[in-house]
Amino acid sequence: MRQTFLAGCLCAPLLFSATFQLSAAPVTFNTALPVSKGEGVVRVQAKYLSATDDPGPMSRELTVKALPIVGVWGVTPRWTLFGIVPLLDKTMELDMPSGRSKRNVKGLGDITTMVRYAAYSKDQLGSTVRIAPFAGIEMPTGTDDEQDRFGRLPGSLQLGSGAWNPLIGVVATAQSLEKEWAVSASYKFNNAANNFERGDEARLDLSYHRRVWIGGPTDGLPHFFNAGVESNGVWQGKNRNNGQKDPNSGGTTLYLAPTLQYVTQRAITEVALQLPVMQNLNGNALKQDFIFTLSVRLND
Numbered sequence: 001m002r003q004t005f006l007a008g009c010l011c012a013p014l015l016f017s018a019t020f021q022l023s024a025a026p027v028t029f030n031t032a033l034p035v036s037k038g039e040g041v042v043r044v045q046a047k048y049l050s051a052t053d054d055p056g057p058m059s060r061e062l063t064v065k066a067l068p069i070v071g072v073w074g075v076t077p078r079w080t081l082f083g084i085v086p087l088l089d090k091t092m093e094l095d096m097p098s099g100r101s102k103r104n105v106k107g108l109g110d111i112t113t114m115v116r117y118a119a120y121s122k123d124q125l126g127s128t129v130r131i132a133p134f135a136g137i138e139m140p141t142g143t144d145d146e147q148d149r150f151g152r153l154p155g156s157l158q159l160g161s162g163a164w165n166p167l168i169g170v171v172a173t174a175q176s177l178e179k180e181w182a183v184s185a186s187y188k189f190n191n192a193a194n195n196f197e198r199g200d201e202a203r204l205d206l207s208y209h210r211r212v213w214i215g216g217p218t219d220g221l222p223h224f225f226n227a228g229v230e231s232n233g234v235w236q237g238k239n240r241n242n243g244q245k246d247p248n249s250g251g252t253t254l255y256l257a258p259t260l261q262y263v264t265q266r267a268i269t270e271v272a273l274q275l276p277v278m279q280n281l282n283g284n285a286l287k288q289d290f291i292f293t294l295s296v297r298l299n300d
Contacts, residue, residue, distance in 0.1 A: 026207040027259045027272040027293060028230045031116065031134055031171040031184040035074035043070040045295040049288065056248070056284035058094040065089040066109075078121075082114040082136070088159055096150070105153060109142040110160045116171070127176040134186075138165040144194060155196035155239065156249070162193030169203075179210040192240065199237030199250045206231045209259070226261040232274065238282060251281030253288065268297040 035041055049064040067087040074080055086109035093102050114136030122129045142160020146153045155161075169186030184205040190198040209228035231254070238250040256277050261270040274291040281287060 025180065025209070026182050026184075026205065026230055027228075027261070027270050027295060028232055028255070028257055028274060029184055029203070029205040029207070031114075031132075031169060031186070031205075035072050035080050037074045037077050039074045040300045041070075041072040041297060042299075043072075043295060043297040044068075045070075045293055048292045050290055051286050051288040053287035053289065054284070055287070058096075060092060060094040060286050062286055063091050078118040080116045080118075082112075082116070084112040084114075086110070086142075088142070090157055090159070092157055101150065103148055103150065103153060103157065105146045105148075105157060105159055107143065107159050110138045110165075111141045112136055112138045112167075114167075127174075129172075129174045131170065131172045133168070133170045135166070135168045138167065138188070140164060140193065144196075155198065155241070161190065161198055162196070163191035165190050177211075179208070182207045195242045197240040199239050201237075202235045204233040207259075209261070223262070223264045226259075226263060228259040228261070230257040230259060230272065230274075231255065232257070248283035248285050251279070251285055253281070254278040255291070266299055268295075270295045270297070 045066075045068050047064075047066040047068065049062070049066070051062040052060075054060040065088070069085045069087070071083045071085075072080060087107070088109045089104075089106040091102060091104045093100065095101075114134055116132050116134035118130055118132045120129075120131040138161070140160050140162050142158070144155070144158045144160045144162035146158055165188055167186055167188040169184060171182065171184040173180065173182045175181075182205075184203070186203045186205075188201045188203075190200050207228060207230040209226045212225050212227045214224040233252070233254050235252045236250045239246040253276050255274040257272045257274040259270060259272040261268055270293075272293045272295075274293070276288050276290070279287045
């Protein structure tokens, strides 16, 4: 789950007409993003992950700073394209025979591209329901052979996987002018490269947002605040080193995240705090403390 810490998402129309207005949408997952034909959306997030609960003897402390840049384009009323470009900064502090040491890597991670098809849609005045399968590929654009003075970094700390990793899933949304529900289920097949293979990953994401305040018109349209809660269930299989399963990797984590969004006609500013309410990890796998996200979304 460290490697897929790119989580995040964009926006959905508030008014289902030719006028495109940003509205409530999940902050912690990418897939519930209805975009009108010929419209584009860019989201830039700043994410901070802290993991310091180490059941092993090395007192590991992991911090990850991520800047995922997401672009979305509505090709047709049913087809939507996605691109996710992550910039990463990973630091691991741990006890070694030479004393307390720090290992760090920063740079471009693995870029992901996705396509989504709106297989079902039911639009009414002021509301919509949509169901859409999606598929994508994570490309090996991040380096997977970084080294420091201690030698080659472990696979879990590398910027990239070195492999082409496909993913599939489906998302459903129900939205009105006042509230929105979204649910997404996905599976990513991680492949081996350079004698290392990350465990496959399955996700189940839920979100609920509701308008809690509305202000006066801005450029002819109101601005408002949405409050919400999101849940992310993540299962990851065990990593493999030289074909052998790592008993101290993989497991299941359940997050809950309160969210707040400030929405105008052309931009959304949003925050989320993901808290792991359940972590059932294998062996001495490092447990997380939280993931904080600050995000800005813009449409053209």
